[in-house]
Amino acid sequence: MKNKATNKYKKRSSKASLIIKISLLLIASLAICVTAYGVYLTKQVEHAANSAHEELEGRDISTLRDNKVEPIKDNVSILFVGVDDSDDRGQGSDHSRSDALVLATLNNKTHTIKMLSIPRDSYVYIPKVEYKDKITHAHALGGTLATIDTVEELLDIPIDYYVRMNFNAFIDVVDALGGIEAEVPYALHELDEFDKFTINLEPGLQHLNGSQALALARTRKQDNDIERGKRQQEILTAIINKAASVSSITKYDDVIKALGDNMKTDMTFTEMKSFLSYLTKGVPRIDTLTLDGTDDMSTGIYYYQLNQESVNEVEEILKNHLDLLDETSSSLTNNNTDSAASEESSVSEPAQ
Numbered sequence: 296m297k298n299k300a301t302n303k304y305k306k307r308s309s310k311a312s313l314i315i316k317i318s319l320l321l322i323a324s325l326a327i328c329v330t331a332y333g334v335y336l337t338k339q340v341e342h343a344a345n346s347a348h349e350e351l352e353g354r355d356i357s358t359l360r361d362n363k364v365e366p367i368k369d370n371v372s373i374l375f376v377g378v379d380d381s382d383d384r385g386q387g388s389d390h391s392r393s394d395a396l397v398l399a400t401l402n403n404k405t406h407t408i409k410m411l412s413i414p415r416d417s418y419v420y421i422p423k424v425e426y427k428d429k430i431t432h433a434h435a436l437g438g439t440l441a442t443i444d445t446v447e448e449l450l451d452i453p454i455d456y457y458v459r460m461n462f463n464a465f466i467d468v469v470d471a472l473g474g475i476e477a478e479v480p481y482a483l484h485e486l487d488e489f490d491k492f493t494i495n496l497e498p499g500l501q502h503l504n505g506s507q508a509l510a511l512a513r514t515r516k517q518d519n520d521i522e523r524g525k526r527q528q529e530i531l532t533a534i535i536n537k538a539a540s541v542s543s544i545t546k547y548d549d550v551i552k553a554l555g556d557n558m559k560t561d562m563t564f565t566e567m568k569s570f571l572s573y574l575t576k577g578v579p580r581i582d583t584l585t586l587d588g589t590d591d592m593s594t595g596i597y598y599y600q601l602n603q604e605s606v607n608e609v610e611e612i613l614k615n616h617l618d619l620l621d622e623t624s625s626s627l628t629n630n631n632t633d634s635a636a637s638e639e640s641s642v643s644e645p646a647q
Contacts, residue, residue: 439457468554480498
């Protein structure tokens, strides 16, 4: 009787052991598959990032920097250049005008971002051709490098990195994130990326896909370039907030892959990952800045004449955010925080 019980126990033990072994084998196999898939995704993303990488000839670092910055340690600036290089409009990426220019500065210590939208018709000096013209023409006259030089000339701020993307990249990034929430200021019947009137939006907070977000960013029929710039800042803020959310961490691979051939940047794959780690620390506070100016039709051509005092104020805010102000020029900021905050509020609008 005892032997039968022992044998029965041994059979059960052996069966349980077999189940455990099979389970462990399945878990190990699953782990190997997940790891292999993770490696595959990483390689795919790295390939996409490498294909987007573009060094600008003759430019290693900004002439306004002594040393190359490191995104994890240093405060840095990024210039976002949006271009329409569609074949339908007969523009190549090297000859297209910039449709949007947004300068962002990132401060690691305060975990904040300051974002400036530069009106496309701003009348500025373009070093490439040595005369003044609309800033949107800088890209058509000399590509990304001419645009960077023009912005540096305007604000005396080093441009550490640039990201140039066309409409397809913008659409794909928004879609890869699952869309964004944005405020639509008025009823909108607008062209899509194929120049078809398929975008119809009602006023109010809306969940937008890539095509809808692009239409909202581009429209200016019912207001002006200043309001257009504010919308672009709001949309970029919404993208950053969505990318920084926990729910989007698993979508980073899709975001980078979505950029593909539709984006060019001087960031390396390692630097891109550094910026993503910046977002995983939590949603940064984003302050938006604007440049005051006036409409000018005195020559028969429309220009936006920038107010120099406004330019100087924005320049000081950005330099302070990058910790570039020397002791003399920053004494007011260092000794009177309230005064500096008041100065900033005159040209800044807190992100919603």
